[in-house]
Amino acid sequence: MSILEARNAGVKRGGRTIFGPASVCIGAGEMTALIGPNGSGKSTLLRLFAGLWQPDEGEMLIDGEAIHSLPRREVARRVAFVPQETQIDFGFTVSEILAMGRYAHRGRFSPQSQVDHAAINSAAAYCDITHLIDRAINTLSGGERQRVLIARSLVVEPEFILLDEPTANLDIHHALDVLQLCESLSRQGRTVIVATHDFNLVTRHVTRLILLQGGLLIAEGLQEDVLAPRAIQEVFHVEAETVPTKTGQPVYVFHQRIR
Amino acid sequence: MSAAAQNTPLANVSSRPRLRLSVFYGFLLPIMFLSLLAAVGIGSTHISWPTILRVAEFKILPHAWTSSVHVTKADVVIVWLIRVPRVIVAFFVGAGLASAGVLLQALFRNPLAEPSLVGAGEGAVLGGVISFVTGWSATSVLSLPLMAMVGALLALFIVYAMSTRGGVTPVATLLLAGVATSALLSSVASLLLSVNIVNWQIAQEIVFWMMGGLDARTWTHVWLCAPFVVLGFVASLLQTRDLDLLQLGEETAASFGVDVESSKRMLTLTAAILTGAAVAVAGLIGFVGLLVPHAARLILGPSNRTLLPASALTGGAFLVLCDLLARTIHPPTEIRLGIVTALCGGPLFIYLLLRQYRGGANG
Amino acid sequence: MHDPLRTMVPPVLLILLVITIAGGVHTYASPPGGLQLPVLEREDGDARVRTGRNQYPREAVDSDEVKVSIASPAHRVVSQYWSIDEFVYSVLPPQDVVAVSQSAYAEEISNVYQSVQQFKPTVATDVERVVALDPDLLLVSREGRADYTSLARSSGVPVYRIKTNFENLDQIEHNIRLVGYLTGQDESAAKEASRFRATVEKAMSLRPPGSGKPRILGLGGRYSYGRKTLFQDIVTKLGGVNVGAENGLVGYDSVNFEQIVRWDPEWIVAGAKTGNTKQVLATLMSDPAISLTQAARNGHIVVIDNRVFLPMSPYTSIFVRAIAEAIYGQQHAGDKL
Numbered sequence: 001m002s003i004l005e006a007r008n009a010g011v012k013r014g015g016r017t018i019f020g021p022a023s024v025c026i027g028a029g030e031m032t033a034l035i036g037p038n039g040s041g042k043s044t045l046l047r048l049f050a051g052l053w054q055p056d057e058g059e060m061l062i063d064g065e066a067i068h069s070l071p072r073r074e075v076a077r078r079v080a081f082v083p084q085e086t087q088i089d090f091g092f093t094v095s096e097i098l099a100m101g102r103y104a105h106r107g108r109f110s111p112q113s114q115v116d117h118a119a120i121n122s123a124a125a126y127c128d129i130t131h132l133i134d135r136a137i138n139t140l141s142g143g144e145r146q147r148v149l150i151a152r153s154l155v156v157e158p159e160f161i162l163l164d165e166p167t168a169n170l171d172i173h174h175a176l177d178v179l180q181l182c183e184s185l186s187r188q189g190r191t192v193i194v195a196t197h198d199f200n201l202v203t204r205h206v207t208r209l210i211l212l213q214g215g216l217l218i219a220e221g222l223q224e225d226v227l228a229p230r231a232i233q234e235v236f237h238v239e240a241e242t243v244p245t246k247t248g249q250p251v252y253v254f255h256q257r258i259r
Numbered sequence: 260m261s262a263a264a265q266n267t268p269l270a271n272v273s274s275r276p277r278l279r280l281s282v283f284y285g286f287l288l289p290i291m292f293l294s295l296l297a298a299v300g301i302g303s304t305h306i307s308w309p310t311i312l313r314v315a316e317f318k319i320l321p322h323a324w325t326s327s328v329h330v331t332k333a334d335v336v337i338v339w340l341i342r343v344p345r346v347i348v349a350f351f352v353g354a355g356l357a358s359a360g361v362l363l364q365a366l367f368r369n370p371l372a373e374p375s376l377v378g379a380g381e382g383a384v385l386g387g388v389i390s391f392v393t394g395w396s397a398t399s400v401l402s403l404p405l406m407a408m409v410g411a412l413l414a415l416f417i418v419y420a421m422s423t424r425g426g427v428t429p430v431a432t433l434l435l436a437g438v439a440t441s442a443l444l445s446s447v448a449s450l451l452l453s454v455n456i457v458n459w460q461i462a463q464e465i466v467f468w469m470m471g472g473l474d475a476r477t478w479t480h481v482w483l484c485a486p487f488v489v490l491g492f493v494a495s496l497l498q499t500r501d502l503d504l505l506q507l508g509e510e511t512a513a514s515f516g517v518d519v520e521s522s523k524r525m526l527t528l529t530a531a532i533l534t535g536a537a538v539a540v541a542g543l544i545g546f547v548g549l550l551v552p553h554a555a556r557l558i559l560g561p562s563n564r565t566l567l568p569a570s571a572l573t574g575g576a577f578l579v580l581c582d583l584l585a586r587t588i589h590p591p592t593e594i595r596l597g598i599v600t601a602l603c604g605g606p607l608f609i610y611l612l613l614r615q616y617r618g619g620a621n622g
Numbered sequence: 623m624h625d626p627l628r629t630m631v632p633p634v635l636l637i638l639l640v641i642t643i644a645g646g647v648h649t650y651a652s653p654p655g656g657l658q659l660p661v662l663e664r665e666d667g668d669a670r671v672r673t674g675r676n677q678y679p680r681e682a683v684d685s686d687e688v689k690v691s692i693a694s695p696a697h698r699v700v701s702q703y704w705s706i707d708e709f710v711y712s713v714l715p716p717q718d719v720v721a722v723s724q725s726a727y728a729e730e731i732s733n734v735y736q737s738v739q740q741f742k743p744t745v746a747t748d749v750e751r752v753v754a755l756d757p758d759l760l761l762v763s764r765e766g767r768a769d770y771t772s773l774a775r776s777s778g779v780p781v782y783r784i785k786t787n788f789e790n791l792d793q794i795e796h797n798i799r800l801v802g803y804l805t806g807q808d809e810s811a812a813k814e815a816s817r818f819r820a821t822v823e824k825a826m827s828l829r830p831p832g833s834g835k836p837r838i839l840g841l842g843g844r845y846s847y848g849r850k851t852l853f854q855d856i857v858t859k860l861g862g863v864n865v866g867a868e869n870g871l872v873g874y875d876s877v878n879f880e881q882i883v884r885w886d887p888e889w890i891v892a893g894a895k896t897g898n899t900k901q902v903l904a905t906l907m908s909d910p911a912i913s914l915t916q917a918a919r920n921g922h923i924v925v926i927d928n929r930v931f932l933p934m935s936p937y938t939s940i941f942v943r944a945i946a947e948a949i950y951g952q953q954h955a956g957d958k959l
Contacts, residue, residue, distance in 0.1 A: 400769055476769075532636065
């Protein structure tokens with residue numbers, strides 16, 4: 001049972017608390033979105049979950065154990081992180097990029113094994129990039145790159161996949177593809193956490209939302225509960241109107257607040 | 260500096276295909292062997308190839324088999340004591356500098372990174388200068404390499420101590436600290452030189468040494484340099500996957516399980532050993548650490564696992580050829596090796612840069 | 623987390639590794655000399671040479687504490703440094719000098735230019751060529767880098783490291799005799815040594831008895847000569863006072879011209895490139911600081927050709943004579959040589 005938990009976790013910079021303390025639990029098979037305006041602490045919380053940052057107060061736990069007490073490699077095998085910045089200026093081929101994902105699984109001296117190969121091939125197939133396997137990554141489009149990076153994190157065979165603004169620079173149809181991919185991953189049994197500020201796209205796929213503002217956790221739970229119009233108004237400073245659509249999921253339309 | 264690095268592509272801009280590794284080595288290995296042979300065969304005195312082969316027989320084969328070999332003492336001395344060690348040292352120095360260049364270009368994610376950026380090069384120079392001005396280099400062959408190696412490692416230690424806070428060494432800070440320390444150590448070396456300039460003979464020796472040179476290299480220097488270069492190369496080879504990941508960003512690397520701080524320490528230390536060993540026996544030689552990895556990357560792509568051995572062998576061959584040139588262009592004077600590498604490497608480097616920027620459509 | 627002590631461990635370990643490897647090389651693969659530290663107060667190793675012995679084999683211990691054994695007179699001698707060139711050409715028949723330093727071929731600074739042009743010895747910078755010459759003796763400067771010497775020694779060439787920096791004229795004379803001893807040219811060396819001594823003594827005798835001590839300043843570009851220099855010895859022997867030493871200079875050190883005005887020397891001895899003596903004289907006379915000195919006002923500036931301006935070889939005797947003649951003889955300011 002894979003659970004990522006933040007227990008009164010807080011981050012300080014220069015003596016000031018810039019995030020937290022926050023407590024939240026994310027369990028297996030869920031697709032959770034961290035939403036909030038820029039600077040609300042979404043990236044911070046995501047990085048805390050990924051073990052990339054240590055909390056200055058409180059703890060981050062994975063299955064009850066403190067993340068930073070575990071060896072770095074073990075955490076890397078269980079938690080995969082897909083960063084926001086997809087621009088890679090080097091001519092690594094897609095296969096080389098995917099192979100890098102197996103770092104935590106391979107010893108320093110061991111060559112690439114069958115298991116590694118299998119993981120790479122299946123990740124490539126899952127993300128539909130097998131036809132790009134020998135292309136240089138800096139020649140791919142934004143959407144293709146994003147899929148490659150997601151495939152790279154799949155290669156890790158992780159329990160948790162954390163994505164930082166995965167749809168930020170993508171065309172709409174690529175963005176939808178990526179989100180669909182994330183949803184299918186969570187249906188596979190992995191825990192997917194997405195940090196984003198574009199929640200209209202995300203809310204169609206996500207079961208759980210965590211709303212953040214100013215470094216604090218404002219609300220969390222199901223979409224209807226978290227995204228009440230009053231909450232949206234307070235956090236995002238806009239008026240939101242819910243519009244029903246043919247899929248059944250409502251869509252939010254925003255208006256400037258008339259003062 | 261890091262902002263500029265982000266705008267500078269480190270590798271292929273267009274989707275120009277990489278050269279297949281087998282083709283590359285198919286070119287490189289024969290050139291490498293030929294240059295080694297040429298460097299042993301050509302020198303300021305003429306020695307014919309049959310004689311060289313007989314000397315090789317005489318020295319390598321067990322004594323019982325070589326009783327009928329006729330070689331004069333002078334031939335043996337010239338080939339085995341003068342030329343062969345020199346060529347071997349040239350090869351290892353070139354390989355060491357090129358490997359250090361690969362490490363640092365990946366670590367700093369910058370194509371203009373070269374071995375001397377972490378201060379090790381100038382530290383070695385300062386160590387050497389101290390050995391000269393105290394007169395120790397006049398009495399002992401070991402003093403110069405020893406002081407140079409110690410200087411390189413101490414410089415690295417200073418640079419690292421300056422740029423580490425709370426166990427974390429940001430790469431940008433490391434780079435700045437390295438550049439600043441290099442400047443400082445270089446000026447101290449110049450100060451020592453200027454104060455001692457009245458002693459014309461020592462001053463001349465220092466200046467010539469600082470321009471790089473492989474004159475009077477013996478087997479002693481081979482044993483001083485080769486172990487460190489081999490050690491450094493093997494250590495680098497074990498870290499190529501870390502290098503690849505670090506090149507993509509520290510956060511990415513950490514997320515895949517790389518112990519970033521420990522990796523950076525190992526990498527800079529390895530680079531310092533390689534650079535220190537090279538400067539210890541050859542003085543300051545520029546361009547090999549900058550040009551060879553860069554050119555290899557343009558040809559073979561950025562994967563460090565292929566890049567490292569390819570750069571090392573190419574660097575070795577390149578320096579052997581440069582040294583041959585340095586010895587034979589204007590006999591009996593030798594042109595200083597650092598000058599030859601700069602004169603050969605500079606235009607080549609400019610050509611590669613122009614080709615890359617003209618071909619690529621980056622804005 | 624990571625304390626500074628831990629970051630210190632790898633470099634320290636590495637320095638230890640370096641020292642260990644150096645030690646290993648020293649024990650197993652090192653040429654003679656090893657890790658020998660430079661002697662601070664340099665004792666004249668030549669004092670241990672038993673000069674005057676005419677039988678062979680001869681022994682000499684040089685500054686590296688290497689005992690060089692000489693089996694027979696040397697007829698193929700190599701000189702690696704410019705001042706050694708001048709010694710060997712003064713003592714040996716010119717055809718016995720098979721290699722010289724590069725400076726010997728530079729007409730502007732070489733006192734042996736004619737000899738090298740006539741006999742065309744090889745240039746000794748390249749050890750390969752030196753070995754190919756199969757020399758009997760290689761004379762190397764004591765102050766040069768150890769690498770060249772050790773390579774030559776391990777090639778089996780007999781090498782003697784000889785003094786090339788002198789603080790007094792007696793050392794030069796001793797060196798002449800030493801070169802004779804090493805090469806077997808004892809007679810020729812003895813003759814040259816006496817000629818050297820005679821020239822110096824003649825120069826000393828030019829001084830009128832009971833005259834005052836002229837205050838002389840040596841000027842080598844922007845540098846002057848203080849205590850513990852050859853210039854000091856020459857000036858003292860000629861009965862003068864070395865202005866540089868008088869004012870606390872030790873060794874060869876820089877001066878600025880304002881100091882010179884304050885010191886106010888009676889005589890200034892300067893050097894110039896061949897053929898340039900008039901210009902240098904004019905420049906000095908017109909320099910605002912120098913022109914205020916007694917030397918300039920009385921026309922007591924002596925400009926001497928650079929080739930014999932303190933040449934650290936037997937040719938120094940020419941320098942001594944030139945100064946003496948300028949100060950005590952009929953000619954005063956003007957060109958010399």
